[in-house]
Amino acid sequence: MSDGLTRGEIPRAALALGLAGLIPFAAGALSLWLPLGPLTPDHGLKLAISYGAIILSFLGGIRWGTAIGPYDAGRQSREFAASVLGSLAGLAAIFLPSVPALTLLVAGFLMQALWDVTSVEAGRLPSWFGKLRMLLTAGAVVSLIAALVAVVVT
Template sequence: MSNVSSAKRIPAAAMALGLGGLVPFAAGAAALWLPLPWLTPDAGLRLIVVYGAIILSFLGGIRWGVALGPYDTARQSRDFAASVLGALAGLAAVFLPPVPALALLIAGFLSQALWDVTSAEAGRLPGWFGRLRMLLTSGAVIAQIAALVAIILG
């Protein structure tokens, strides 16, 4: 596993696509604070919640793939089960009122980031992946918090 943990540079494609993936979060949050001709506040909120659910599912898929590694059955079972929690949280968020939906998404993103960073530090994922996940999680969670504050103050 030393080759996995020794990778230091975030691949350019991963960085570019990851940062591009923050655009829907930023646009959704902006729509709650600014009058945007192309995105109403209601649509911005839906964008943040639904896109957040999709991304949590995507992150769970990454973890499902990692669980395929050379691990014992008990660990695989635990990791397979944990990998679907983000998708379930995202699905629940889509059907909740805005404040609990955003709170659930924020908790889901922070939990997933913690798991990803600790896995990268333990050598189960490339070292760069933990750094990328912290960067992208920060962007997503900042947008979700901005949306949450806008709704609470609104």
């Protein structure tokens, strides 16, 4: 009997929690375009940037955990060092004006997704993880770009 993971299916809990994690991205961006009651555009922008920073840091934590794997010392050091770049980018985004902050977050999410997908292709992460990361990255990036466009046109 197969559990589905051998076929590369995304575990239900990971998919459900990941999709739920897109709600703050969408709400933040949407609040810049439409009235959302108590979520003012100013708060929505803060939500998009701060949540983006938190999630980018979370993704770096995942990669820190994978760096514990069976790597030689040099490779492990590079993996550890690269895993903190998302956290640093997220921290910087919190202190930048909104346009560069959102741009930095979009770039950070795209770079993280590229790293995750290439790691899946190299066999260092399960295939379902690459699928999940592409789906969630698309949701986060579309939301951040929507927020960026709203900031630029208003």
